[in-house]
Amino acid sequence: MKRRQIMRYAGVGLLAAVGAGLSSSFASSLAQAGQSVTVQYFGHTCFLFTGGGVRILVNPFRSLGCTAGYKPPKVASDLVLISSQLLDEGAVEILPGNPRLLYEPGSYQVNGRQIQGIRMDHDRLGGRRFGVNVAWRWKQGGLDILHLGGAAAPITTEQQILMGRPDLLLIPVGNGPKAYGPEEAKQAIDVLQPKIIIPTHYLTKAAAKDACDLVPVDNFLTLMKGTPIQRAGSSITLSRASLPKTGSIIQVMNYA
Structure with missing residues (x-):
């Protein structure tokens, strides 16, 4: 029943965001040119990106299993991107207000801002166990951002073309049955050659x-x-000034 409720919510949110169009206030916010982006970490793979007049929340979760020690990310946002409809990456019913929602792979034009949802496997069994993971790519605050969600399979040539070379890469590193372990994450980083790397989906005291x-x-x-x-x-x-001139840097964020 919970899964059906999430899927129903997702369908309504997607129609509101894409089929019916965005509200004029949200549209004007998206059109603003931001020079920086603030990244806020809520645990697991959940982050809020604020910049350019818009707040984008990725992968809100319920507090259970590996997220049991984290506070539910009940934060205001304009747009929500979820990588899967599992409860550690797609608990959209906990969110305040009525944010717009994208949850399926595809290319979306959101009032001039392109958001790319890239289909990947959420396990090492061709998606047969945990289904589809959506990696999200967009530009905000002058940065090309790629959030891999719960990627578990190696990056294919087709996926690499869609992903490009991100300025900021958020990548799972903690292993488990539905996300990269350290070695798999390193292989993906070697393929993508990002400039800033933020590790996600790993064991913390809260988890x-x-x-x-x-x-x-x-x-x-x-x-x-x-x-x-x-x-x-x-x-x-x-900001762009944060980017290394050569190579990559790893930015480790701590859960508050």
């Missing part, structure tokens, strides 16, 4: 429950030895 089968971010950082690492709190503001 350290018996039901959680993730590994800590340090496993990934050890594997990426030689790549500069910066640490921040739960929020960071980035």
